[in-house]
Amino acid sequence: MHPGDWLCVLAALSITLYAAMSLWSPDRPTRAIVRAGGRTVATLPLDRAARYEVRGPLGLTLIEIEPGRARVKSDPGPRQYCVKQGWLSRNGAAAICAPNEVSLQLAGRSETYDSMAY
Numbered sequence: 125m126h127p128g129d130w131l132c133v134l135a136a137l138s139i140t141l142y143a144a145m146s147l148w149s150p151d152r153p154t155r156a157i158v159r160a161g162g163r164t165v166a167t168l169p170l171d172r173a174a175r176y177e178v179r180g181p182l183g184l185t186l187i188e189i190e191p192g193r194a195r196v197k198s199d200p201g202p203r204q205y206c207v208k209q210g211w212l213s214r215n216g217a218a219a220i221c222a223p224n225e226v227s228l229q230l231a232g233r234s235e236t237y238d239s240m241a242y
Contacts, residue, residue: 156187201222
């Protein structure tokens with residue numbers, strides 16, 4: 125191989141790495157969507173810390189937001205599945221408090237699809 129060949133190989137690798145990092149990187153969430161009773165009650169930005177209370181049939185659900193992530197901090201439901209989800213930080217992630225009819229979902233610039241659902 126000649127020096128020009130190595131230069132072509134290096135350029136091809138650089139372009140491939142750049143394309144992989146820019147085109148296939150995950151979309152970061154920018155907002156948290158809070159629903160109660162099937163209706164959207166709040167759309168909260170994920171760029172600053174905040175707390176939000178949502179009233180459901182069983183009582184108050186507390187949602188906590190930190191930059192880039194969100195969680196259900198407390199819920200009056202019996203099994204606490206949505207609280208056990210912990211911090212959500214990926215686009216499309218959701219915590220559903222079914223007994224209290226409250227849900228939290230993270231959303232970004234583009235839609236994400238759950239391959240398990242299709």
